[in-house]
Amino acid sequence: MGLSALAPLWSSPGLLLVIALHPALSVPTHRDYCVLGAGPAGLQMAYFLQRAGRDYAVFERTQRPGSFFTRYPRHRKLISINKRYTGNANSEFNLRHDWNSLLSHDPRLLFRHYSRAYFPDAHDMVRYLGDFTDTLGLRVLYNTTITHVTLDKDQRAWNGHYFILTDQKGQVHQCSVLLVATGLSVPNQVDFPGSEYVEGYESVSVDPEDFVGQNVLILGRGNSAFETADNILGVTNFIHMLSRSRVRLSWATHYVGDLRAINNGLLDTYQLKSLDGLLESDLTDLAILKDSKGKFHVTLKFFLEEAGTNQSTDSITLPQDDNDNFAMRVPYDRVIRCLGWNFDFSIFNKSLRLNSGNAFGKKYPLIRASYESKGSRGLFVLGTASHSVDYRKSAGGFIHGFRYTARAVHRLLEHRHHGIAWPATELPITQLTSSIVRRVNEASGLYQMFGVLADVVLLKENATAFEYLEEFPLQMVAQLEMLTGRKAQHGLFVIIMEYGRNFSGPDKDVFFDNRSVGQTEDAWQSNFLHPVIYYYRHLPTEQEVRFRPAHWPLPRPTAIHHIVEDFLTDWTAPIGHILPLRRFLENCLDTDLRSFYAESCFLFALTRQKLPPFCQQGYLRMQGLVSTESLRQHRVESWLPRNHAATDSRLEDSSQQPGDHEPLDAPMAPGPLAQSLDSNKEEL
């Protein structure tokens, strides 16, 4: 398809002109993977593509990576934590508390080497991203602004079409897969009468001197609004903050995008009646008037419409005219808009169908839980712009979340286009409990992307072995076989992390008494982030996922297990954590997952026709576990095994086992314990 044929679709004649000036450059260069934007998400994706040896390029508008951070946040303090010490050596675990590093194999490329500050400076992020790119040799084309993206249908293309990217020089790039990591770059503006008087977060002065003795009105209630307020809190007469809905504190919602405690200085002064204040109102009903002295008055759009157009500003009705204690009756010196950001849809041709059309669709492009565009196959959205998947829920809009989703997208692509199945470890069933315990204790992807990414255990036939898959997008579980190239014919476990179902919310008291659960039998009522394991006999269908019960991240499972929340997030307690998990797994698989010493296996081998999996997979393969003298001693002391070397009285006791008398009707129950407990009562 020629470029001229596309031209009429374009809305901007200016762009058309640009293309027309460079007809000679229109021979496209092909790449399998094109990444838009050399920010954290684009670089993270580039890293995985590079490691896999794929044909890719990153297109970057400016001359260095991470240009967003050269200007934002305006007050230069990142609110993503840079926890350099955890007391734990485990590098995977430490990523749970490192919100700035990208994933790589190189331990030098950890953010803690770039800043000592707990809330680091944005310049350090710029430096870090630059180093990340250079050290790993990522292929970034700088100073390349993609001005237009469209589709070119082609049978031979991986996805039935190529993505055609045109840069500012008219150079055309043909891509099999397009990975959009352009972030949210367009300031969100609300249109109301007088909005022209409003200064934007992106351009307002950050020098407190410019605000001395002023009355300031800030629109918005997010971190940027509070960050702006904090900066000038000490010099203004007062700050009023106006937003559509109540403030959401991240420690109550457990969502890092809500207001963080580090920015909440204004809440303090509001509640202590130190002149600053918070108000709720829908911004679209507002109007701002500028009076003859250059001061701003807040009124309602309604009054403005009533008054008509030819009235002078001073004679328009103000709310306080009717209602003389109206909160915002004072005139303001400045009005600042801090309303967040939207995705830049302007470069994408309509045929890509990135825009959903509704109001929320103005902020984020429309994508599936696999991060693939709903409108165009082969187009994936990464990074902040992909946050629609877990907006106000998890961390997918932030570095510490999307570094994992980028990896998940990469794994999906490796399977789709290169036949490489989702990485998995196959292990004998005796390792199942340990594998799960290990992951829930160290995995950072599960922890950061709670409720979004899940580990999946795929059982093999007869449940003698399993495959362990890490960090699969939860909502895509119905399509797991197709997306991963793995088989889930014999049941599966899905392991995720969850907060308590009713614990989080802007109005929740998260410090109530008894908020923490300590008893294993109450584990399902755990409030703080804790591991939850879902068992399914069959892979859930798409229908089941879509029509799952309200507030459930997954469809109703065959069985569910909660590992009780832990103050230290250390889920390795033998009785409190591991034992209940084993019982759950045993009952799902209908087998005995206990471990046994070689001596017990020996006894079982000669007194039973079947052996427990641990003996089958260990002892019988000449890999039995031999106990040491000291352990043998404990074994004798505990009630667990029968003491075979013991005195005669002991022998007599055991000889009364029913199994000895009626071997056919009353076979011994498995295991020494079960034998002692169950032998009589099992038969009703």
Place this chain on the structure above:
Amino acid sequence: MRLLDLCRTMEFQLPSALLFNEVKYITNLEDLQNIENALKGKANIVFSYVRAIGIPEHRAVMEAAFVYGTTYQFVLTTEIALLESIGSEDVENARLYFFHCKLVLDLTQQCRSTLMEQPLTTLNIHLFIKIMKAPLLTEVADDPQQVSTVHLQLGLPLVFIVSQQATYEADRRTAEWVAWRLLGKAGVLLLLRDSLEVNIPQHANVVFKRAEKGVPMEFLVLHDVDLIISHVENNIHVEEIQEDEDDDVEGPDIDTQDDEVAETVYRDRKRKLPLELTVELTEETFNATVMASDNIVLFYVDWQAVSMAFLQSYIDVAIKLKGTSTMLLTRINCADWPDVCTKQNVTEFPFVKMYKKGKNPVSYTGMLGTEDLLKFIQLNRISYPVNITSIQEAEEYLSGELYKDLISYSSMSVLGLFSPNMTTAKEDFSEAGNYLKGYVITGIYSEEDVSLLSNKYAATLPALLLARHTEGKIESIPLASTHAQDVVQIITDALLETFPEITVENLPSYFRLQKPLLILFSDGSINPQYKNAILTLVKQKYLDSFTPCWLNLKNTPVGRGILQAYFDPLPPLPLLVLVNLHSGGQVFAFPSDQAIIEENLVLWLKKLEVGLENPITILPAQEWKPPLPAYDFLSMMDAATSQHDTEKVPKCMKETDVQENDKEQYEDKSAVRKEPIETLRIKHWNRSNWFKEAEKSFKCDKEL
């Protein structure tokens, strides 16, 4: 019916919708009366009060409802007031009533109810309903000694009201009256004396029969119904036993460790191991250490019981090797350094690898114990196969002189004999020798004068010479195929003895042969006569289809446990048994009154062959099922939801746009807000141990 299985099935196959329909949740007396009225003449009701949703009693009721919900109407309340209004004085505990509404035909009449007196547990409810299901009164004309009803099977006594033709009508009314009074406590029967063949004492009008076996029946003369009742009530002590059992099924021992490795490691946690005898590696030191010297590395995770049990053996190896080995014993905790372990391709724990300079790392695949690992380390001091270069050296090698200090770790030395030009055969043998390194000593000889050796030991090249050091014998095996795999197989087979002492360590290698084991159990060393008798039979090919072996109870005390499973009572040792482990599990015992001599053995084997011998026992073929049930959180979650929206069908969520979710979070507030209070209540009820109690006393002023 196996109750445990029942519980398990219920817990994991329970469709929740079913539960909601089956159990009606009510809050006042009127509701109860409405249900009663609706069911009169139609069905019986199981009505229960539990203090809160989600507690064990509630679960027990829900589980029972799952089984019996189609037969009876289950009704549940958590309102104390309701319980009081039906006349219960005890409102402290959960209660369960059985309303006999099916019998009521007159709508103005109330349904009779029976209170379950045992605590609310799955088992008790199950038993209770079974009893309620049984006929109220049974007429019998048989010997009371022979009569058995469901009551007796469930451990309840039987009360026979003796009747005669003349007073039949009156006796029947009395019996019915008694039956109602004793419902749930005993079974009541009407015994027709006239048609009875057995004699019962003349004046006795009541026969009392206990559930316990062997207790004689009591013939009583009781002229008052109350006396009958009190006699029965004073003589029931079955309940206590049942309560104990219930505890086993229901509560605490789900939380009791039943994994012997986990339990012993836990009990041993405070003992300090001399860990300093091994070098702890980190991500930083791993590569340098592994490159610098020969290393054994133990990969473990410190929270895993099996790892920690094996760490003890590992330290024991270090103690034994202290100062004598060039091999460095190191360990790395993969819970701290996951990247190192992943890079070394270690995904299961514990795992041992040997790193030798300039060679590929070797995974240890032997028993996780001191002895085998020590053997592996010692044998790996030299590399295999050993290249033997002279006849004299070969003889020293075969006699065990050459590696005197190693032959205690390998009872056999293998020497491959090849002509110098058999290049591929030699390569294959080297591969096999390398594969077996650490488990058996192998050597290779392929000098020009190899024929001297092959002639001496009557071997055709290529061949293996096997020197069994304990027996001082050298045998030769021709190598028909020289593939490394086949050579490995030949050597491993050759390592098996004809009449071994079976031990915990070596059973797996004999077990693999899939033949019935002929085991002679001996208290101490084996009597040489027996040994000779068996070896003679082996030579005469009588035992080709078996694996003959003996077991020394002094070395392998666990053998006593095996004998107990085979014999009752245990005859004197020695005992010879044939265990058909792989097909059928029959155990046959050689008659202990016969002498273990060839003739008797041959005769016995022949009888076995033609099926004239009966097994003394058959080993259970039971599968290894979960030892105990797990917490059924799904039901608890269901119960909690059903409590505050009993009528509401579970809401379904479409894959909504995020915006809708956003909105929903606000709209849902009111509905959702209640829950913490409710769930909290459950938690309060549930606390049982001292810790929670203590916590409570700290916070009592803040209780909800």
